[in-house]
Amino acid sequence: MQPMAAQGRTMGVLDRLLRNGPDGSTIFAGGLLIFLAVIVGAPAAMVALMSLRTGFPGEGGPLTLINFIRVYTDLSTYNVLLNTLLFATGTVVVALIFTVPLVWLLMRTDLPFKRTIYVLLTLGILIPVFLRTIAWILLLSPRIGLVNQWASQIFGLDHPLVSLYNLPGMAFIQGVSFVPGAFFMLAAAYRTMDPALEEAAYTAGVSKLRTFFWINIPITLPAIAAVMVYLFMTAIAVFEVPAIIGLPARILVLSSLIYTSTNPPTGLPEYGVAGAYGGVMLLAGLVLAYFYVRLVRQGKKYTVITGRGYRPREIALGRWKWPAMAFVMLYLSMEVFIPFLVLLWTSLLPYLQLPSAAALSSISLKNYRTIPDYTGALPFINTAILMVAVPCCAMLLSVLVSWVVIRSQVSFRGILDTVAFLPHAMPSILLAVGLGYLGLAYRNIFPFYGTIVIIIIAHTINWIAYGTRTTNSVMIQVHRELEEAGKVAGVSAPRVFLRIVLPLVAAGVFNSGIWISMLSYREVTMALTLYSRKNTVISTVVWQFWGSGWVPEVSALGVILVIFAVIVVGALRIGFSRVGEVGSSV
Amino acid sequence: MIRIKGLHKFYRTRHGLVEALRGIDLEVEEREFFVLLGASGCGKTTTLRCVAGLEKPDAGEIEISGKVVSSPGKGLNIPTEKRDIGMVFQSYAIWPHMSVFQNVAFPLIKGRKQVPKHLVSEKVSRALSLVKLDGLEERPATDLSGGQQQRVAMARAVVTEPKILLMDEPLSNLDARLREEMRLELKKITRSVGVTTLYVTHDQAEALSLGDRVCVMHEGEIVQIGTPQDVYARPANLFAAQFVGEMNFIRGKVTGPGQVDSPLGRLRCPVPPACQTGSEVTLAIRPEHLILLHHPSQGSEALEGKIASKNYLGDTSLFEVEVNGTALSVKLPGDSDFAVGQQIVVVVAPDRWRVYL
Numbered sequence: 030m031q032p033m034a035a036q037g038r039t040m041g042v043l044d045r046l047l048r049n050g051p052d053g054s055t056i057f058a059g060g061l062l063i064f065l066a067v068i069v070g071a072p073a074a075m076v077a078l079m080s081l082r083t084g085f086p087g088e089g090g091p092l093t094l095i096n097f098i099r100v101y102t103d104l105s106t107y108n109v110l111l112n113t114l115l116f117a118t119g120t121v122v123v124a125l126i127f128t129v130p131l132v133w134l135l136m137r138t139d140l141p142f143k144r145t146i147y148v149l150l151t152l153g154i155l156i157p158v159f160l161r162t163i164a165w166i167l168l169l170s171p172r173i174g175l176v177n178q179w180a181s182q183i184f185g186l187d188h189p190l191v192s193l194y195n196l197p198g199m200a201f202i203q204g205v206s207f208v209p210g211a212f213f214m215l216a217a218a219y220r221t222m223d224p225a226l227e228e229a230a231y232t233a234g235v236s237k238l239r240t241f242f243w244i245n246i247p248i249t250l251p252a253i254a255a256v257m258v259y260l261f262m263t264a265i266a267v268f269e270v271p272a273i274i275g276l277p278a279r280i281l282v283l284s285s286l287i288y289t290s291t292n293p294p295t296g297l298p299e300y301g302v303a304g305a306y307g308g309v310m311l312l313a314g315l316v317l318a319y320f321y322v323r324l325v326r327q328g329k330k331y332t333v334i335t336g337r338g339y340r341p342r343e344i345a346l347g348r349w350k351w352p353a354m355a356f357v358m359l360y361l362s363m364e365v366f367i368p369f370l371v372l373l374w375t376s377l378l379p380y381l382q383l384p385s386a387a388a389l390s391s392i393s394l395k396n397y398r399t400i401p402d403y404t405g406a407l408p409f410i411n412t413a414i415l416m417v418a419v420p421c422c423a424m425l426l427s428v429l430v431s432w433v434v435i436r437s438q439v440s441f442r443g444i445l446d447t448v449a450f451l452p453h454a455m456p457s458i459l460l461a462v463g464l465g466y467l468g469l470a471y472r473n474i475f476p477f478y479g480t481i482v483i484i485i486i487a488h489t490i491n492w493i494a495y496g497t498r499t500t501n502s503v504m505i506q507v508h509r510e511l512e513e514a515g516k517v518a519g520v521s522a523p524r525v526f527l528r529i530v531l532p533l534v535a536a537g538v539f540n541s542g543i544w545i546s547m548l549s550y551r552e553v554t555m556a557l558t559l560y561s562r563k564n565t566v567i568s569t570v571v572w573q574f575w576g577s578g579w580v581p582e583v584s585a586l587g588v589i590l591v592i593f594a595v596i597v598v599g600a601l602r603i604g605f606s607r608v609g610e611v612g613s614s615v
Numbered sequence: 616m617i618r619i620k621g622l623h624k625f626y627r628t629r630h631g632l633v634e635a636l637r638g639i640d641l642e643v644e645e646r647e648f649f650v651l652l653g654a655s656g657c658g659k660t661t662t663l664r665c666v667a668g669l670e671k672p673d674a675g676e677i678e679i680s681g682k683v684v685s686s687p688g689k690g691l692n693i694p695t696e697k698r699d700i701g702m703v704f705q706s707y708a709i710w711p712h713m714s715v716f717q718n719v720a721f722p723l724i725k726g727r728k729q730v731p732k733h734l735v736s737e738k739v740s741r742a743l744s745l746v747k748l749d750g751l752e753e754r755p756a757t758d759l760s761g762g763q764q765q766r767v768a769m770a771r772a773v774v775t776e777p778k779i780l781l782m783d784e785p786l787s788n789l790d791a792r793l794r795e796e797m798r799l800e801l802k803k804i805t806r807s808v809g810v811t812t813l814y815v816t817h818d819q820a821e822a823l824s825l826g827d828r829v830c831v832m833h834e835g836e837i838v839q840i841g842t843p844q845d846v847y848a849r850p851a852n853l854f855a856a857q858f859v860g861e862m863n864f865i866r867g868k869v870t871g872p873g874q875v876d877s878p879l880g881r882l883r884c885p886v887p888p889a890c891q892t893g894s895e896v897t898l899a900i901r902p903e904h905l906i907l908l909h910h911p912s913q914g915s916e917a918l919e920g921k922i923a924s925k926n927y928l929g930d931t932s933l934f935e936v937e938v939n940g941t942a943l944s945v946k947l948p949g950d951s952d953f954a955v956g957q958q959i960v961v962v963v964a965p966d967r968w969r970v971y972l
Contacts, residue, residue: 225708228669229768231695232702234727234775240696243725247712 072463080304086469096301117264123204157551164368194278218252251328262317266456318454376584396585420542427496461558479561503537622675650826668695701772716752884968902946
């Protein structure tokens, strides 16, 4: 009797499954999840795999822990880890020193020229970090730096006045570069805070200072902490500053070590060692990402968006207006003006020299004219391909993922959202190294090594996290009933998506697409790690010019890169004003 | 006691300078519950925030308990935290990083009127039991329902026993049933504490039921100040008549003393002395002051008409009656047995008409 009953029950379940069965959207969401898990998971899996192997990619061989043993019994590894920690900590400190006052000044006071400052901050994100770093080296390098040349001329110093080639120098440049991203993240959190919370304290008879310490600070703390964790997570993985300043100064951090292991100036690449270092970095990234998500969630609990909400009265700066403005100008100079002017000056001269009558007389546009002779058309074509293909792929995926996450009732939509967020925790250099390994070791199933396609894939994976965050927030704003009204009118689900959802989210998606396009344009870490002669882009060309010591040509190309960014920001200023806020890949 | 004299406030907006307050004069007496009523943008909240010191007036003077707290003319503006007030915000503004106890205790620990430590918990529990939140002391503020947050905000505002209590649409975020319940309780609490209350709302029912006096505001000016009965029965002008309660409005022309010609016919009504014969006026009457009869009765002024529609609401029925091509709204008890299409007679007591220029 019993088996019969069991069978009956099974039949019932099957019957139900068949009748209500997985519907279209579940199948679609499942496919999307698998696809995303594969493209996000593959590079991480490759990093894990390479850390367990010796020899060249694709050689196979037994799995071994020898790489880990070699790396973690070597004392110099701990020196590198310490450097990484110091560099990341210093970076976060520098970034916050500028960001917190900037947020307060722009969000709460009557500081003049706010709109212009916003635009310049946005521009700051788009100036590639390596260009800014190069400009600062031209200014502060102990040997060739303009400041030191000038100091030795005036004071007859026989030793350099200042030098950038040390950990504080690296942390300073990186920290300054993080400020705009951190600013937009924190400003967004600040904006959702109910000003009545502050006013309630005043009406309770609490002084302004006490209100600041007991109400403002505790309420913004989760947001500041979240930004700190995010910056720290990013700082551990950044590559440009550690490579350009750190490598010549022999100050190694994890990212530069991973790069030199896979692209050694001499000798053979050691993927196993890179994998062993990468493991730590990946772990740190995941742990920090976890804390980041938790902090953001806690911060959300603290924000109440009120119906009407009075705009808080702007605090009158009075006679502090100009000191405050000087502070903002100091920052903007370091971020935008000084680097640009240094590059511009250098680009017009045959070699780096101090301003003088002789220098002025040798000014010409020769460096600009000769650029095509050195580069050819390929880097420009490749960059253009990236700028179109990456946003298209990333936004297409993001819209589909967000639709499932925000709109559908699929049970595993939370998992899909998490998978889409994971690239945030994946350092871009590891992503590139992992993809490179995949291309080398499994040429037959992933035949993209050395092509522009592999860079497109790397960039797409990297920015899918940012893309889905923006499309999620855009999609939430489209009321579910708009879609339901379409369905009630008898329109099929795909058509509702195409004709109702898509047009409504188009502007937001377009904005973040442009943003991703620009981030892809200025990206160098992944492009460089996956570099070959066929897939060279503008940013890698600059990098190689710099490596060859072609200072005036680097500057000329840099100026062109910046001017293009200025044109795009200028043209899309209105649209952009909200894009950066969602915070993102700095 | 609150005294406001000639209060002016300007806002700089994208469209230029806007005058939010155009000379507000009012006095709230000791222990009075005073309601500022008006549509959004009428300046009621701005007035309240000026009293709180959260906005700085551009001209005029504000006095709290006999002490001048704001006087731009004399360059005087006492900051909010030094004014002896309590305030309940529309969003409640419960500090999310504190428990219920910490929220209510905060003004006593960090505020203007600090009390000895051993008194804090006693005062807090008294305030919490006043708003019926005993036992929720340790609850994190973020785990409260809207109604509970409202109560915490109330307790926090009165815990320092301020002279003045300011409330900015405190009930507008609650659902209808809860709102009515809280309305009754609010009145009880303020009465038992004996605090002078300035209350802002756009809801006329709230204003009429809560206020000892109601002040109707419109475009930065005071339209009328009076008891709720006064404001309802004798709106000072056409705006007040339109804003407070329902009214039927009919255009007419004065033809003699106490006599107006209108589409309804010639009507007897209390024409104010300012209206001369021949001037255009608007007649107003409340729907509940119109009486329907099946047949004309002698003596009273009767208008013949037809029932155009009926809207049954349970306790009342709203009828639309057509008289000489003019629609009148009539409010009767729910069980009135008039049917659509029926010929009826509308009876009006002449002294129910209000006449506005």
